[in-house]
Amino acid sequence: MRKNWWKILAACLVCASVVAGFMGPVPKLFLLHETIRNVYFHVPMWFAMFTLYTISVVYSVKYLNNGNPKHDIIAVEAVNTGVIFCFLGLLTGMQWANITWGEAWPSDSKTNGSAIATLMYLAYLVLRNTLEEEQKRAKISAVYNIFAFPIMIVLMYILPKMTDSLHPGSGGNSTFGDLDMDHNMRPIFYSAVVGWILTGIWICTLRYRVRLLESKANQID
Amino acid sequence: MKKISLLTFLTVLTTLASYAQSTDIEMAEGLRSSGKIWVVVLVLLTIMIGVFFYLFTIDRKVTKLEKRNS
Numbered sequence: 001m002r003k004n005w006w007k008i009l010a011a012c013l014v015c016a017s018v019v020a021g022f023m024g025p026v027p028k029l030f031l032l033h034e035t036i037r038n039v040y041f042h043v044p045m046w047f048a049m050f051t052l053y054t055i056s057v058v059y060s061v062k063y064l065n066n067g068n069p070k071h072d073i074i075a076v077e078a079v080n081t082g083v084i085f086c087f088l089g090l091l092t093g094m095q096w097a098n099i100t101w102g103e104a105w106p107s108d109s110k111t112n113g114s115a116i117a118t119l120m121y122l123a124y125l126v127l128r129n130t131l132e133e134e135q136k137r138a139k140i141s142a143v144y145n146i147f148a149f150p151i152m153i154v155l156m157y158i159l160p161k162m163t164d165s166l167h168p169g170s171g172g173n174s175t176f177g178d179l180d181m182d183h184n185m186r187p188i189f190y191s192a193v194v195g196w197i198l199t200g201i202w203i204c205t206l207r208y209r210v211r212l213l214e215s216k217a218n219q220i221d
Numbered sequence: 222m223k224k225i226s227l228l229t230f231l232t233v234l235t236t237l238a239s240y241a242q243s244t245d246i247e248m249a250e251g252l253r254s255s256g257k258i259w260v261v262v263l264v265l266l267t268i269m270i271g272v273f274f275y276l277f278t279i280d281r282k283v284t285k286l287e288k289r290n291s
Contacts, residue, residue: 007280011273018269022262202276209283216290 007202013195017044020188027182031100038096039185040192045089046114046156047193048200052082053121055204057149060142070212072138075145076128077207079121085200086118101166110167113155120148 021040029036056078063071093111094104105111124144131137160167 004280007277011270011276014273015266015269018265019262022258022265199273199276202280206276206279206283209287213283213286213290 006198010195010198010202013191014199017188017192017195021192024188025184027185035096035100036185038092040188042089042092042096043189044193044196045085045092048196049082049085049089051197052078052085052200052204053149053152055201056082057145060145063138063142064146067135069134069138072142073211073215074204074208075142076125077211078204079124079145080207081200081204083118083121083125084203085196086114086121090114090118097166106166108160108167109163109165110156110160113159117152117155120152124148 017040021037026034026036056075059071059075059078062068063075097106097108097111098104101108124141127144128137128141131140
């Protein structure tokens with residue numbers, strides 16, 4: 001019997017964050033107004049993406065250690081799912097920025113960094129498709145993934161903190177933990193984050209299981 | 222398995238209920254002042270429940286296929 005409780009938890013947390021995210025009290029902030037509620041929906045996309053990329057790099061390391069092809073499949077499906085969350089994060093970010101920062105793509109270090117990181121992971125997916133031989137493909141893409149992961153962290157989380165960025169927690173800005181988010185928002189935000197992370201992992205496991213079925217069917221043919 | 226899922230569901234419900242209690246008065250005021258925002262919440266909730274229901278159906282289908290293949 002598969003343990004499914006965390007899938008129910010994911011659904012409940014996301015649904016609860018939708019209701020509480022709209023109805024809960026939020027601080028009145030300059031420029032942001034009601035759009036502060038986007039924190040409940042835009043930011044969890046990035047958390048889900050980061051978790052999936054972390055899973056991917058862990059399984060890439062595992063693959064290089066033991067050469068188990070299943071670990072390679074987990075690594076690639078985690079990136080496949082992570083890229084979807086990344087695009088959702090970029091799109092929602094553009095919509096939010098358009099209203100609050102004046103343009104959809106302000107030259108912001110975090111925005112640009114995440115765009116470059118996205119391209120890097122798209123390159124990972126393209127790279128895989130160009131290699132015919134399975135073992136070679138798995139090995140090369142695992143090594144690439146291990147290099148891409150720290151670069152993604154630097155581009156999205158370290159460089160924006162060192163330079164000026166419109167995002168909270170960068171340059172002289174306070175993190176959203178200090179000013180923008182009060183104690184009423186915190187439980188809703190964290191339940192949204194956990195809910196979306198679990199949802200991402202769930203979609204990833206579904207893709208992985210379908211891939212296993214596919215490869216099994218190919219072996220039989 | 223069923224016990225655990227029921228337990229998590231109840232926990233989420235009770236936390237929601239306690240949350241609603243603590244902000245009851247303010248929420249009612251917000252309802253009257255901000256038009257029909259509840260409709261939007263309802264629509265979004267329906268979409269999310271629909272999406273999760275769909276995910277569960279896919280999950281069940283994959284499980285069935287896995288059982289048939291093994």
